[in-house]
Amino acid sequence: MEKFRGVDYYRIEDLLSEEERMIRDTIRDWVEAEFLPVVTEHHRAGTFPVSLIPKLGEMGVFGATLKGYGCLGLNNVAYGLVMQELERGDSGVRSFVSVQSALVMYPIYSFGSEEQKELWLPPLQKGEKLGCFGLTEPDFGSNPGGMRTRARKVGNEYVLNGEKMWITSGTIADLAVIWAKVENENDQVRGFLVETDRPGFRADDVHGKWSLRASVTSGLSLQDVRIPESNLLPKSGGLKSPLMCLNQARYGIAWGGVGAAMACYDCALQYSKLRKQFRDQPIASHQLVQEKLAWMITEITKAQLLVLQVGRLKDADKVEHQHISMAKRNNVWMALECARMARDILGANGIADDYPIMRHMMNLESVKTYEGTHDIHTLIIGSSVTGVDAF
Ligand code: TGC
Ligand code: FAD
Numbered sequence: 001m002e003k004f005r006g007v008d009y010y011r012i013e014d015l016l017s018e019e020e021r022m023i024r025d026t027i028r029d030w031v032e033a034e035f036l037p038v039v040t041e042h043h044r045a046g047t048f049p050v051s052l053i054p055k056l057g058e059m060g061v062f063g064a065t066l067k068g069y070g071c072l073g074l075n076n077v078a079y080g081l082v083m084q085e086l087e088r089g090d091s092g093v094r095s096f097v098s099v100q101s102a103l104v105m106y107p108i109y110s111f112g113s114e115e116q117k118e119l120w121l122p123p124l125q126k127g128e129k130l131g132c133f134g135l136t137e138p139d140f141g142s143n144p145g146g147m148r149t150r151a152r153k154v155g156n157e158y159v160l161n162g163e164k165m166w167i168t169s170g171t172i173a174d175l176a177v178i179w180a181k182v183e184n185e186n187d188q189v190r191g192f193l194v195e196t197d198r199p200g201f202r203a204d205d206v207h208g209k210w211s212l213r214a215s216v217t218s219g220l221s222l223q224d225v226r227i228p229e230s231n232l233l234p235k236s237g238g239l240k241s242p243l244m245c246l247n248q249a250r251y252g253i254a255w256g257g258v259g260a261a262m263a264c265y266d267c268a269l270q271y272s273k274l275r276k277q278f279r280d281q282p283i284a285s286h287q288l289v290q291e292k293l294a295w296m297i298t299e300i301t302k303a304q305l306l307v308l309q310v311g312r313l314k315d316a317d318k319v320e321h322q323h324i325s326m327a328k329r330n331n332v333w334m335a336l337e338c339a340r341m342a343r344d345i346l347g348a349n350g351i352a353d354d355y356p357i358m359r360h361m362m363n364l365e366s367v368k369t370y371e372g373t374h375d376i377h378t379l380i381i382g383s384s385v386t387g388v389d390a391f
């Protein structure tokens with residue numbers, strides 16, 4: 001296969017600044033040189049390539065849009081391009097960066113005290129400390145407002161009890177951002193910083209996943225975990241706070257979907273020109289194969305325009321959460337459809353891990369579900385246009 005040179009049917013490149021292109025190319029080169037050579041072995045073994053974390057930190061991808069504390073202060077389009085390129089490698093590495101940046105650093109930055117920011121953001125930015133985000137519970141996924149995890153104020157401490165499930169990076173995290181209802185504060189949802197070595201905190205990995213195999217997914221258990229009151233995120237308040245974090249992560253996923261789709265399209269296009277069937281003709285010459293490629297490039301192009309505009313709106317502080325829902329919903333669906341079509345174009349080779357397609361396809365099944373399922377985003381868009389909630 002030839003080296004990946006990007007997928008740009010509409011000269012979207014011309015809409016990017018020089019800095020945005022440079023950041024994209026830096027990550028693209030790293031993915032090509034350092035990540036892709038090792039991803040298949042990690043995917044087979046069901047492990048995350050932790051040895052690559054320091055380099056990710058050095059490249060500045062963690063908390064890249066935040067200002068100060070060692071963060072790069074990138075604009076949202078540049079950050080989106082980082083997520084696109086990472087997910088061209090694998091959804092697992094994009095997930096890892098999404099969680100660290102959007103779901104751990106962002107809440108500390110937005111809802112934390114100055115002491116919490118000084119303590120945690122610099123090591124999280126470098127990848128010296130790792131974080132996870134505990135919102136989902138075994139019985140509450142799409143409806144996190146029903147959560148059972150509770151915090152109780154006792155003297156100058158909080159005592160936390162509950163279970164969280166499907167938590168990315170759970171067993172490798174030093175710090176868990178835990179969302180809990182505070183019993184003696186009218187069951188208001190608040191965010192807590194829980195160091196994972198505290199007595200009563202336990203994390204166990206989920207095994208047997210057929211999706212996001214090169215990513216750590218865990219269950220968390222908190223039994224009478226005592227934390228000082230200074231570990232409460234003071235500016236968090238209500239379900240709106242974790243949902244604000246989700247907006248950041250969903251935004252990155254929308255760009256990531258473009259990356260996964262690009263990987264599948266590029267592979268299928270190249271393969272179709274080399275593979276010959278009937279009259280010694282490349283399969284690219286058959287109309288039905290062309291129809292699939294035409295569908296893919298059209299949908300990728302539409303998805304690129306969608307995220308670029310959402311990114312520009314975000315940079316102008318004009319984005320609304322339903323805009324992000326539309327981009328997440330569309331782009332992950334589009335990527336999954338591209339993966340399925342690309343798999344088909346490769347015939348039997350499509351199911352082998354010599355090619356990246358099946359790995360992307362399996363990953364995208366999770367990406368379609370997490371950060372709000374496809375159907376939950378349908379209902380968010382439906383609610384925004386009708387004014388009527390249908391959850
Ligand atoms: P609802 O009453 O609608 O909302 C509660 C309050 O929040 C406000 N709000 C938002 N604010 C900011 N951003 C958003 N996206 C918001 N959506 C709602 C809302 O205005 C309200 O504010 P206020 O001031 O009136 O209190 O809440 P609800 O309980 O009816 O639920 C709404 C629903 C279904 C949309 C929401 O709960 C939802 O999004 N469910 C999906 C859950 C989800 O996405 N979970 C993700 C877990 S994390 C994860 O998956 C990480 S994967 C990581 C990786 O590896 O990449
Ligand atoms: P459910 O909510 O039980 O939904 C099941 C089905 O019912 C879906 O098709 C859904 O669309 C549908 N449904 C539900 N309600 C409605 C409705 N009102 N109307 C129509 N259809 C409906 N969570 C975290 O907190 N932190 C993480 O780091 C994290 N990482 C994850 C990593 C992976 C690999 C995975 C798979 C999940 C992760 N999650 C994480 C959890 C994820 O956010 C949830 O799986 C997701 O929100 C869906 O919840 P659920 O799986 O309980 O499905």
